[in-house]
Amino acid sequence: MIQLLRSTAFHFVLLGLCFTNLRAQETVPVDKRYTDEIKALANRPAVKAAFQTLMDLEPQTKQDLITLTETPAPPFKEEVKARKYAAMLKEAGVDSVWIDDVGNVIGKRKGRSGKRTVVVEAHLDTVFPEGTDVQVKQKGDTLYAPGVGDDTRGLVALLTVLKGLEKAKIETDADVWFVGAVGEEGLGDLRGVKHLFKTAGSKINSYIAVDGDGISEIVHRGLGSYRYRITFKGPGGHSYGAFGIVNPHSALGKAIHYFTDEADKFTRQGIKTTYSVSVIGGGTSVNAIPFESWMEIDMRSESPERLNGIDQLLQKAVQRALKEENGLKRSGPDLTVDIKKIGDRPSGKIEPTVPLVQRAMAVSTYLGAKPRLEVSSTNANTPISLGVPAITIGSGGTGGNVHSLKEWWLNDKGYLGLQNVLLVLLAEAGIK
Incomplete structure (x- = not known):
């Protein structure tokens, strides 16, 4: 079996719909x-x-x-x-x-x-x-x-x-x-x-x-879709000896909470708009404060205005989490955040x-x-x-299990697709 996920990450679908092919007739x-x-x-x-x-x-x-x-x-x-x-x-x-x-x-x-x-x-x-x-x-x-x-x-x-x-x-x-x-x-x-x-x-x-x-x-x-990889970075250290420094995981958790709380309200009205915190990762050991914590997020809408609107909610949530985590530190440097857009489908x-x-x-x-x-x-x-x-x-025929190792296609009057x-x-x- 091919390992489709990176060893440091796991899929985490949160309060949203994330489709490769979202259909509305x-x-x-x-x-x-x-x-x-x-x-x-x-x-x-x-x-x-x-x-x-x-x-x-x-x-x-x-x-x-x-x-x-x-x-x-x-x-x-x-x-x-x-x-x-x-x-x-x-x-x-x-x-x-x-x-x-x-x-x-x-x-x-x-x-x-x-x-x-x-x-x-x-x-x-x-x-x-x-x-x-x-x-x-x-x-x-x-x-x-x-x-x-x-x-x-x-x-x-x-x-x-x-x-x-x-x-x-x-x-x-x-x-x-x-x-x-x-x-x-x-x-x-x-x-x-x-x-x-x-x-x-x-x-x-x-x-x-x-x-x-x-x-x-x-x-x-x-x-359309916007996709981001957001990474909170700190000095990292021993979970006991360095206690009191900024914790990237804490900031990431806050950012996810603040974003999904507002995004839930935003997506309950208007043109369908979706969001998914899809992949998260970071950390090295149970007895170590992580030096980084990251997530990948997918947001979709056929409305450019709605897509920009939910994007603004994400940016605000990230900055709020960054500010709050830095406000809690007892020693050491501030937490930083890197926001990288990894997808922009018009x-x-x-x-x-x-x-x-x-x-x-x-x-x-x-x-x-x-x-x-x-x-x-x-x-x-x-x-x-x-x-x-x-x-x-479409190209005709019928198929299923797309994007899986068990994908299939059947030539059910496939010639109609060619015609x-x-x-x-x-x-x-x-x-x-």
Whole structure:
């Protein structure tokens, strides 16, 4: 068993909800013009041919999923998987492929006019540390392995859609970038997509992230988050001989109490906002006053104002605890505190009436599903926060136990997910 926690820390969930994917459904009608548009698009002979190709490629798609899942991509160490994915994109038919400065894989398929650029993206990284056994095991029709669904299935969906476009000789009007992004999970803090928009944001006209299973969910609201590592530091000493000096654990306990007491009141009204004191650590021995005490905190909201509001409560609680602990000392230097922001995921919303959202809803409906508009924390957060039309959609099939060693994915009409990605992409990029 891989040891997922540091030896000096333990998980401590306190009075809050801490979800990787927090969902809130929204009911919005689909405009008939987009329903008609998708139906006409799907009935084109070339698109029908691409649909058939996606189904014919199912055995190869499965093998690609196994190959990529068994290529490790631990946090901040996605290089091996990036090189493998770049080679697979090149073989599948992109016009050019490169790996950028932070490790994103970008495969460009030129459009007829090239006046617009549509990005379709899945993330390379998983949550699992280096050394995790990522060998795929199959039981019946189900594949089991860490990362098999999140988000290796998304990467493979992009790859197969590219193959479908090539086989059917479909030419889009816009350039299409097939992207394998780094840093989506955990402390990666969306660094891949942030870099993409920092360096090439002006070229990107719409953004389609592929993450998760099924074909019903359409994320159009970015769940923002702030994450901090807060460390109280003191001189440390013998529990008896140095008694009377500042104690970092005492300050940490006060900070947690003051913060959660006020945060509880704050989060009982208004737009949903959550908080979690998730990891704490410090100390060396039962008979030693610790020299440091630290915690990691996660706070989330789709409202930038609410997120800033709960952040202010945290800052006040930390300073209050620092002042009180220093006021209790009988000797020695003051306690200090280091407040480090380790995560900053932007929030925002793309209105349901925006063509990209409407097209995704129309595609989901056309494929026999009931579209659901949701909020979540994904790579689409960055473009959404910048006002670029962006969504996150599923890659088909069903899965479970995400972020665990028992993660699984089942090819339950998985081809519908590929058709989902293809149709949304073609509707945005235009087809000759």
